[in-house]
Amino acid sequence: MAELSAYLHLPFSAMGVLLTEMLTAELVQARAPIVRKARTDRSLLEAVMNGLQRL
Template identity: 80%
Template sequence: MTPPQRKRRQTRAEHPPPLPPAPQAPEGGGEDDDNRNPERLYVISGADGARAELDLVTLIVARADPPPSVTPEQAVLLRLTLAPLSVAELSAYLDLPFSAMTALITELITAELVQARAPIVRQALPDRSLLEAVMHGLQKL
């Protein structure tokens, strides 16, 4: 049997300082609240309609500068895609789900502001002549 432990009394000077109150989000909602808000995603993606066949690895490239008539999300997407980026990267940069990204990109494809490309696929098997040249070079050593 273990003896009971004595609790040490603390004087008033030894009490830890009170914790500051946790920061509260403003009444309008913070950035985190907007990302979880399904109404915001509906406004961005619009009504369900025909969507382009896009994969996570499909590369998106801008064809033109953003015109003044596009939404802020589409303008950012057009600025990001001056160099080819995959749909997964765009989704991460804009902090939007894949479904909302496909809707945004579909609208831009139909407006001919972006181009969707299949990713560059490397050959599954290397060129036989290259392998033979390497093998002959190693044999000569």
């Protein structure tokens, strides 16, 4: 969403309204992000650490 609003030069909030409309009309798909759980998944953190090390 941030990416879209930057490319389209639209305010973030306007993008939100537009995307919500588009979601309702099934024009776009939303994928659920990883949510921070009570305990963060250790394997995820380890994967991120490994990835950062390769930068």
